Amino acid sequence: MSMRTLTRADRAQLAMVFEVSAYPKPGNVDRCHDYETTRLEHFLASAILARPALEAAERGGDGPGALIHRAVECTSGHRGGNTHFGAFILLIPLIMGGDIPGAAKVVANTSVDDAVEFYRAFGKTEVRVIQGHELDVHDPSSIVEIRSRGMTLYDLMLYSAPRDMVAREWINGFEMTRRGADLIHAAGCGQQAVVEAFLGLLALEPDTFIVKKHGPEVAWKTMEKAREVREGLRDLQAFDQECIDRGINPGSIADIIIAALYIALGEGWEWD
């Protein structure tokens, strides 16, 4: 496909821009939809500005916690809020390990320092947390607590996994990432494959970002509607508009689709 071989960092960046530009992707920013404060160009700039952290992950030499922290620092200079934090949680181990089996080894070997670095990164984003459920990222004593409990970054993800499908990928061997990549391959080449894979994952499990923002009922309803779209019982564009109007954005599925695109590109998926 390409005259120059794609590096892992290239694949990660292409995955980020292909995900955000694919249309129509129900509820999320895409080439035809912005949210008032987070727009297409915030995602595109974030994909470009992440480069040094992605290259550092490819070179190795730093832990996943520090690399996720670095990716957040590289990309948090704009006014669009959190763009790719969830994606970095998946991409950094995938780049470090190369593929899913490699990434599974990376996440299994994280340290307490990784957890502390991750918490520092977390504090610099505007990621939605469930009050009372999570350690308070703005409380410096949280870091003391992580150290005193001896929690690794894997432990933190295990702790979050029941409520966060991105964290769950660390625990279950990147299962939805794998499914997403399979859906992309099955859908053929080009942008349409991204939309189909997105709908496929959305129909499979309730998006935990929607759960945090709107509660479980809305997330389950959204999943059901995605299933109806896939079965031809519901119009995709109307579903997209309804999600946008109600601020229902499946942000965690989007993160997993980015990881899935990274994998699919590495397996020879033809994006154009």
Next chain:
Amino acid sequence: MSMRTLTRADRAQLAMVFEVSAYPKPGNVDRCHDYETTRLEHFLASAILARPALEAAERGGDGPGALIHRAVECTSGHRGGNTHFGAFILLIPLIMGGDIPGAAKVVANTSVDDAVEFYRAFGKTEVRVIQGHELDVHDPSSIVEIRSRGMTLYDLMLYSAPRDMVAREWINGFEMTRRGADLIHAAGCGQQAVVEAFLGLLALEPDTFIVKKHGPEVAWKTMEKAREVREGLRDLQAFDQECIDRGINPGSIADIIIAALYIALGEGWEWD
């Protein structure tokens, strides 16, 4: 604006993605319009894949001809045809020189080897040339002729300048690039500034890419219509649609807007 300082390569990449995503940009690919064979994602991928050539330009150590050649090689693996060839002709000396005065020195000091390398790059693109007017890029004797005439890359641009506004930038000290950057600054922050600057340049001079494709009359008419849009006498969206329907894409103005965005970002323009 950014927590990490933008490198010149960053600015060039941001310029490329901001240009292509700005909407509505009469006749060109933008976030809401593709052409059948050249789509938004081709431009986004091209911006990402150009990175090694842009970084090499920032490091120095190679001539502008070889660097333009490298940029074309990095980005010609997709099926979208020529995406950023004209932009690279401007960005490479701008990155090498840092700013417009620096770039003017770079272009004034090009060599015959630069011209040969440029010709090799040219042969790898699908850039529209006027039959009979230009040296035939597919004819290996052209390179022999460049050498025997002792033509530098600057000389080649001088030769093309009357018929090509991108080449003209090399000769006149990046005049339209400067105007474009001034228009961007005057229009304020955000994507709307890109559209306004684009219209401003389109209203200023006939796009030579349109001249080559449709003849001078269509190019002048397009310029006049852009002027009417700016004066509130013509609807922008309707003008955009008319251009798209007729395949009138001001590709050279787009290249110059990318260069202008590179300059504006270096002068502190706030893109969001």
